[in-house]
Amino acid sequence: MSEKVLLVDDEKDFLDIMSERMEARGMTVKTATSADQALKMLENESFDAIVMDFKMPGMDGIQALKNIKSEKPELQIILLTGYATVEKTVEAMKIGATDLLEKPADLEELAAKIKQAKAEKMLLVKKQTEEKIKDILKRFGG
Amino acid sequence: MSPDSDSMNEIRFFGTLAAAMTHDMKNFLAIVNENAGLLADLAVRAQHQTIPVDPLKAETISRKIGKQVARADTLMKQFNRFAHSMDREKEWVDLEEAVDLVSRLAERILRQHRICLTVIPAPVPCRIHGFRFALLHLIYRAFEILTRHQTRELPDTEQEITVRFGTDPKIPEICFIRDSGPAFEPHTLFRSPEDQALLARGHMTNKPMDSGEGFCLRALSPVNE
Structure with missing residues (x-):
């Protein structure tokens, strides 16, 4: 099954070309030009991975990452940045980013990280489901 | 300082x-x-x-x-x-061009603060003999004050900021006006030692608007071309 990805960046030219190349690799890609728009899309839709620019007008990548993780902790977010310093990477990972890649990114590397993110999300969802079942069984004495 | x-x-x-x-x-x-x-x-x-x-x-x-x-x-x-x-310590600087350059270089920063900038063309030549770098810095500092004078939370909609120029070529002036938000308090504008030094380097002075909607940067002394 193909990976469903939400691509978030304020550069429309970047979104267009990235989604074209990702779709050519079998991924299903939706795009958003701001973190606010991405958050709205996440209310109604689920994605295997979110690939998001670190710096955007209005709400930046870090703030968006915090908001998404507090609502949907199972979501896997890969951040793209102009300059991936160690400090920035540590900050992003602490808040729960799956990975951080430097622009211009290598698409094959990004595709591999998206595949990995999907697998991790599936594991997390499985774990969440098991915990819910355990909780129900405990409450109802099964 | x-x-x-x-x-x-x-x-x-x-x-x-x-x-x-x-x-x-x-x-x-x-x-x-x-x-x-x-x-x-x-x-x-x-x-x-x-x-x-x-x-x-x-x-x-x-x-x-x-x-x-x-x-x-x-x-x-x-x-x-x-x-x-930074090349020359003193030269003729067109303030309209200077505002244009700073606003283009700071475009990303302004967009991050959801600032929408409108620059009204100068009605008369607006030139000053001074240190170009200091004047660019002053203009950027004005943008910085405008963006930091917002509420802590980023606004949901874009904030309109208008830049216009004075009408007297002998006393060049750049005015920065914000369409909404709390009024600027005159005693808080360009009062830090760093800002005072910057005004002195640019041979400019700060003049808050009575309405509190913005402030102007004005040449310290009349210009004679």
């Missing part, structure tokens, strides 16, 4: 604009990189699946790369002009 803190302030200003510029450059390179990648994808398909490369597609890709190169070239020219603003 020690010379060290003056220099630090100037280096910080240069660094802020350099960081914004390099961020934009990385974005342009990322788009060029993806277009080059798409060409490589098409070449692989042509080689392995004998699907010929569509000439129209190749032309579109070439045009897209050209567009990013032109954007990068414009940005580099603007940054080069900025870097050369």
Whole structure:
């Protein structure tokens, strides 16, 4: 099954070309030009991975990452940045980013990280489901 | 005000604009990189699946790369002009051009603060004999004050800021007006030792508007060309 990805960046030219190349690799890609728009899309839709620019007008990548993780902790977010310093990477990972890649990114590397993110999300969802079942069984004495 | 803190302030200003510029450059390179990648994808398909490369597609890709190169070239020219603003200690500076340069270099920063800038063309020549770099710094500082004088939370909608110029060529003036938000308190504007030193270097003074909706930067003494 193909990976469903939400691509978030304020550069429309970047979104267009990235989604074209990702779709050519079998991924299903939706795009958003701001973190606010991405958050709205996440209310109604689920994605295997979110690939998001670190710096955007209005709400930046870090703030968006915090908001998404507090609502949907199972979501896997890969951040793209102009300059991936160690400090920035540590900050992003602490808040729960799956990975951080430097622009211009290598698409094959990004595709591999998206595949990995999907697998991790599936594991997390499985774990969440098991915990819910355990909780129900405990409450109802099964 | 020690010379060290003056220099630090100037280096910080240069660094802020350099960081914004390099961020934009990385974005342009990322788009060029993806277009080059798409060409490589098409070449692989042509080689392995004998699907010929569509000439129209190749032309579109070439045009897209050209567009990013032109954007990068414009940005580099603007940054080069900025870097050369330190060359002469005194020269004639067109304040309208100076506002244009700073607003272009700080475009990303302004967008991040959801600022929408409107610059009304100067009705009369607005030139001052001074240190170009200090004047650019002063204009940027004015933008900074406007963006930091918002509430802590970023507004949901864009904030309109208008820049207009004075009508007396002998006393050049740039006014910065915000359409909404709390009124500016005159005693808080350009009062820090760093801001005072910056005003002195630019031979300008700050004049808050009575309505509290903004402030003007005005030449300290009449201009004689």
